[in-house]
Amino acid sequence: MKETIKFDKVADIYDFYVNVDFDIPFFLKETEGFGKEILELMCGTGRVSIPLLKSGRKMTCVDYSKGMLNSFNKKINNEGYSVDLVEMDVTNLKLNKKFELIILPFHSLSEILTTEKQQEALKCISDHLETGGTFILTLQNPKNRLKQADGKMRVIGKFSVDKDKEMVLSYTNHYNEKENIVSGYQFYEIYNSENIMTEKRYLEINFKPIRLGSLREMISKTDMEITTIYGDYSYGKFDIQESDFMICKLTKK
Structure with missing residues (x-):
């Protein structure tokens, strides 16, 4: 996949302006007590990953931007966290292992600019998810x-x-x-x-905004199914007219 946003150009200053934490409690709760390795995709400089690592989670973190991963690595250098940083494209994910929990925070799937490539990413994610495993996909509500x-x-x-x-x-x-x-x-x-x-x-x-109907169609072509959709990071009910977010939990069939 072509780098649709060239984050390397701002990797050295990214953390100065992207310092929100509104979703961190949600991901801490969703991963609480999970002792196995978690896969985070499109991880950036570790805004979500690092709080999870500090709380004892084990992680593999993937991003296509070398600059963002370098910034991530500098922040955790010599801290002894259980993490593997991988420079890889989510539409061509080949990690040669599967996970029981995969997360894709910060609404990043929409940075993939064609439905075909979004579909490829979801297929790769499904292929890396254990049967019965959970995939948490966060999106903005286009409405x-x-x-x-x-x-x-x-x-x-x-x-x-x-x-x-x-x-x-x-x-x-x-x-x-x-x-x-x-x-x-x-x-x-x-x-x-x-x-x-x-x-x-x-x-x-x-x-490329992803509407719920389009998401359901893409998911139907994978081995995953949507089990829950929240409208915010406090587990509020999703309302297509009012909600700011579509927080989707999927299960591998």
Whole structure:
């Protein structure tokens, strides 16, 4: 799969602005008491993985970005955690072992930009899941997410980079209904203590929203089935009109 978002361009600053933890309690609860190895896909710099590792989980963590995995490795260097970091494409996953629990956090499956490739990823995931095992797939609900894909420029926030630098992050994106693709850019402006901009970057962002009907169709072509869908990370009921998220639990038949 082509790298649809070139995270290597921002791997060194990613953790300064992606520091949310709203889903961490959910994944801690879902993995509580699980003593076997957990597979996390599209793991990034370890935002979800590291809290799980600190709580004693054993993990294999996969991402296609070498830069993101390098950042992950630096954060856990010499900590003695039971983790295997693997640079690999989820649409061509070949780990030569199966897992009883696989997680795909932070709604990342939608970064795969064709239904065919999304299907390939789900097939690979199914092939790596033990019979009776659980796959947790998190997605945004397109009904609400697409409201922000209107072409307007928005400021996400201001973030401290170090003791005397700050980064202003903004973005714009728009929705191509014909292709069912959201595309746009994130802009990074770094200022010194005198409020002089010293660096500017941009990152092209593209993703393909996944509607529930399309997900069900893709899943039907695997050996998995959806058993539960939550509308948030507090186990709220999924409402296609109101929920921000589609948190799906699947079982291998």
